[in-house]
Amino acid sequence: MRIALFLCAWLTCLGAQAATVDVASLDRGTWPEKLSSPALFDVASRAEILMFAHTLLASEALDEAALKQRLGLKIINQGAIDDLRRHLWQRLLENYGFAQQSCEQDASFCYLVDNMDDLREQAGKFEVSDQSFYIGWAGPSRTFHQRYLDELLRKAALFPQISSEVARFGDFERNGDELNDRLFLLTFDGGPAPLNGQTDWLADYLRKQKMTATFFALGNSLQTRLEKTSAADVQALYQGQCVGIQGWQYRSHSHWVDWQSSITRSASLTQNLLPENYVPLFRPPYGQRRADSQGFFQAQGLQVALWDIDSQDEPGQLKADESAQRVLTLMLLWRKGVIVFHDTQDKARVALPMLLQATAQSGLGWQECREAFR
Structure with missing residues (x-):
């Protein structure tokens, strides 16, 4: 117990220091x-x-x-x-x-x-x-x-005491390195938002643009949405899009005792509710997951889906236009990759149209969500 308490205090101290950084935008x-x-x-x-x-x-x-x-x-x-x-x-x-x-x-x-x-x-x-x-x-x-x-x-x-998207634990983890030059995959974390919220707008906007993205859903948010609407409404929400899982709650899965149950519960709900949209991908909240989890994920038929272009659109980070400009700069730098926004936030509603307008004639492409991470 003493060792565990010391480790938690040490990690908390490191995490607190790491949180003081000025987030980059251009x-x-x-x-x-x-x-x-x-x-x-x-x-x-x-x-x-x-x-x-x-x-x-x-x-x-x-x-x-x-x-x-x-x-x-x-x-x-x-x-x-x-x-x-x-x-x-x-x-x-x-x-x-x-x-x-x-x-x-x-x-x-x-x-x-x-x-x-x-x-x-x-x-x-x-x-x-x-x-x-x-x-x-x-x-x-x-x-x-x-x-x-x-x-x-x-x-x-x-790393690896505090895991993140900056490095992989093995080939069962994917981060977009295998994409072709000028090809980008859109992903959204933390949803679905409440009824008629940002998830509804983003999914509809993508369909109008004839684009797809992978929405990583939380089990409890998906369950709440189901209880307040219907299975048919949830299926209509994600029509044409891909839906992966992010666990039952948006919390670190690296030191959570029930992390495996969090993943299996959300995977079962998502696969049964959205069989046409479900993709066997787990997006770890904050990028935090266990170093020894490969066997579990392989047994569940899941891959860990990381990212390499972070929009920093969470509360207290960048404004919507700053988030878009950060993403665009990183697209120029890395020339391919997995972009992460949060569909519970309103910033992507501004940032995504800005990105599409800025790059409309630049020759880049958007990865079809079902073709990613294969």
């Missing part, structure tokens, strides 16, 4: 061009990749003491941080390779990068001159990527 108005073609999407993508790579490279000069101070933590998992950095560099190299395929159309931010050494060299000397057309973007972008990198490094520093 005013896309500082970027002087619309993303009105695939080539212009690539220009902006190359710029964000190089700025993030520059920031990542600079962070490697910090020793452990300096890194602890920067992240505001007393204890860090240096091995997990090193693993994250290797993964980030690999993604950046791959993404820059895709982004430079249009250099013949527009050579802005195009440099000779054939391998990791080339990328690190270009990252080290990357700067935007005062006379550049893009100088208004450079300072805000640098601040964004420093904050965003700190978000990632902090999560890695706490």
Whole structure:
């Protein structure tokens, strides 16, 4: 008991320190061009990749003491941080390779990068001159990527004691790495909202746009919605969309005694109520799940569905337009991935149309929900 109490206190302390971070967002108005073609999407993508790579490279000069101070933590998992950095560099190299395929159309931010050494060299000397057309973007972008990198490094520093989407425990966990370039999957957490709330609006909006998303439902919210309406109404709510599970309650599944029951109860309800929509995916609230859970998930026929583009649309985080601009910047940086909003919040109602308008001519695509995570 003493050990358990000490561990809980330690984790609470670390979590409290981790919560003090400034959430990264970037005013896309500082970027002087619309993303009105695939080539212009690539220009902006190359710029964000190089700025993030520059920031990542600079962070490697910090020793452990300096890194602890920067992240505001007393204890860090240096091995997990090193693993994250290797993964980030690999993604950046791959993404820059895709982004430079249009250099013949527009050579802005195009440099000779054939391998990791080339990328690190270009990252080290990357700067935007005062006379550049893009100088208004450079300072805000640098601040964004420093904050965003700190978000990632902090999560890695706490992993696996506090698990998150920043790393996987095995192949039974998916995070969108397998998607093709320029392809994004929309996901929504924490629903369904009360009757005639945000879930209704979002699902209807997606159908009108001929798009699909994966809604990760909470068992208790789904049960409440069922009791206040009917099975037919709930089925109509999610028509054409995919529905995964998020457990019975929106709480961490890493140290909850009843975590398995939470998952099996919500899976049974969702599968029986929505057989046409159900997908065998579990989205852990806060990204927190147990390191030793692979056997359970495999026995249940479930995969853990993580994400890599967080809208930060929860209460107390970003405003709706800031959330949209954060997501768009991360779409340019990562060029593919799983985007997470919350359908109990009203911010996605503003952010999603902004995203679609900003990227309508950029050549990207939206992953059909049933084809994801296969």
